[in-house]
Amino acid sequence: MKSIEQDNYQDIRDAVRALCSEFPDEYHRKIDEEKAYPEAFVDALTAAGWLAALIPEAYGGSGLGLTEASIIMEEINRSGGNSGACHGQMYNMNTLLRHGSEKQKAFWLPRIASGEWRLQSMGVTEPTTGTDTTKIKTTAVKKEGRYVINGQKVWISRVQHSDWMILLARTTPLAEVRRKSEGMSIFMVDIKEAMKSGMTVRPIANMVNHETNELFFENLEIPEENLIGEEGMGFRYILDGLNAERTLIAAECIGDGYWFLDRVTRYVSEREVFGRPIGQNQGVQFPIAEAFIEVEAASLMRFKACELFDKHLNCGAQANMAKYLAAKASWEAANACLQFHGGYGFATEYDVERKFRETRLYQVAPISTNLILSYIAEHVLELPRSF
Numbered sequence: 546m547k548s549i550e551q552d553n554y555q556d557i558r559d560a561v562r563a564l565c566s567e568f569p570d571e572y573h574r575k576i577d578e579e580k581a582y583p584e585a586f587v588d589a590l591t592a593a594g595w596l597a598a599l600i601p602e603a604y605g606g607s608g609l610g611l612t613e614a615s616i617i618m619e620e621i622n623r624s625g626g627n628s629g630a631c632h633g634q635m636y637n638m639n640t641l642l643r644h645g646s647e648k649q650k651a652f653w654l655p656r657i658a659s660g661e662w663r664l665q666s667m668g669v670t671e672p673t674t675g676t677d678t679t680k681i682k683t684t685a686v687k688k689e690g691r692y693v694i695n696g697q698k699v700w701i702s703r704v705q706h707s708d709w710m711i712l713l714a715r716t717t718p719l720a721e722v723r724r725k726s727e728g729m730s731i732f733m734v735d736i737k738e739a740m741k742s743g744m745t746v747r748p749i750a751n752m753v754n755h756e757t758n759e760l761f762f763e764n765l766e767i768p769e770e771n772l773i774g775e776e777g778m779g780f781r782y783i784l785d786g787l788n789a790e791r792t793l794i795a796a797e798c799i800g801d802g803y804w805f806l807d808r809v810t811r812y813v814s815e816r817e818v819f820g821r822p823i824g825q826n827q828g829v830q831f832p833i834a835e836a837f838i839e840v841e842a843a844s845l846m847r848f849k850a851c852e853l854f855d856k857h858l859n860c861g862a863q864a865n866m867a868k869y870l871a872a873k874a875s876w877e878a879a880n881a882c883l884q885f886h887g888g889y890g891f892a893t894e895y896d897v898e899r900k901f902r903e904t905r906l907y908q909v910a911p912i913s914t915n916l917i918l919s920y921i922a923e924h925v926l927e928l929p930r931s932f
Contacts, residue, residue: 548803548841554613558616558620561616561617561621565625565626568583570896573586573625574894574896581754582705582706590621590631596635599639600642611855612851612855615796620800621797622796622801623801623804623807625900627754628793629702629797630703631703632790633665633666636667636793638664640773640785641653642654644731663703666701666710668683668711668760670698670700678713678780681715683762684696685715691767691768692716692769692772694732694762697761700749700758702755702756705746706756708736709734709735710733710736711733711786713730713779714779716728728777729779730773732772734765734771743762745763746758789864790911791850791864791865792867795847795871795872797907798843798868798904801900802839802840803878805836805879806833806837809833809885810824812886813833833885837878839873840871840878843870850863862920862925865912865917873908875904875907879900879901883897919931
């Protein structure tokens with residue numbers, strides 16, 4: 546089954562699919578069973594240059610846009626993989642790309658492009674603030690050419706498989722700023738060094754094979770030169786990363802949606818009950834057809850968000866809507882796939898239950914569907930703020 550939408554990126558799709566074919570279902574199933582990290586898969590993506598897609602050619606990357614990056618993530622998931630193991634590098638990149646100094650970009654980007662370093666982790670969420678980012682309590686106090694970090698973060702992914710992390714912390718207390726979005730700053734944190742001198746990592750076991758952690762900072766010192774951009778402007782800077790994140794997650798959900806649709810259409814065409822393929826029944830056809838329509842629509846919104854992002858235009862609404870539509874579509878496709886596989890859908894050898902768990906995450910993260918609805922209500926429909 547193929548999308549009815551035509552695009553100009555078939556060469557990228559074919560190349561990513563060819564790489565992914567070297568890591569079949571059995572590979573990802575074994576990684577999931579062992580709750581391991583797909584090192585070989587991520588290394589292969591890195592060596593092929595796919596994870597450096599957004600890095601300019603001058604720094605060793607491909608100089609592509611978010612549109613191309615979204616197709617890479619989509620194809621990984623459509624091929625049965627899970628971009629959650631490596632998507633952080635794609636969206637984290639944008640904060641550094643758009644707001645880092647030339648010196649900083651020259652220092653970090655070539656090493657990330659080559660695979661010497663991984664930038665897979667972003668420290669924003671905190672236990673008591675959740676998505677109310679302006680209320681974060683982690684502080685960064687400037688002292689003698691360094692920043693001293695104290696506080697706590699939660700649901701911080703890929704820390705144990707990354708070399709660097711982008712960290713958001715308050716450099717000016719909330720009570721002292723004019724607007725609550727001011728007074729936060731972005732830092733590059735050397736993870737291995739930080740774990741030796743003030744950062745503690747506590748893994749969080751979860752229902753998906755997704756390495757995520759709680760972090761504790763106690764007088765962690767970061768060099769002043771690791772501050773990205775201007776002090777106090779971190780919230781605005783990180784929005785570039787968050788909009789890219791939501792758009793790329795949408796692409797991954799689109800890939801999941803097509804994976805489920807590929808599997809279920811094939812299965813219901815072959816599975817016979819009462820002397821006929823179950824796919825001949827409209828009760829089976831309609832949920833599958835509806836999921837396909839929703840995936841196609843989500844894909845269009847994804848491309849719109851990418852277009853605006855690549856033009857450096859405001860894309861907050863489109864990024865949020867793309868993520869909402871895609872997460873909903875992939876979940877509908879997942880339910881249809883599991884339902885019509887019957888008991889086999891619960892068997893690990895069919896991979897449906899693994900992908901089912903993986904795509905369910907995106908109803909909750911990186912932003913819940915309810916918060917997207919609140920955002921659209923307030924910022925697009927201009928309804929009264931609800932919180």
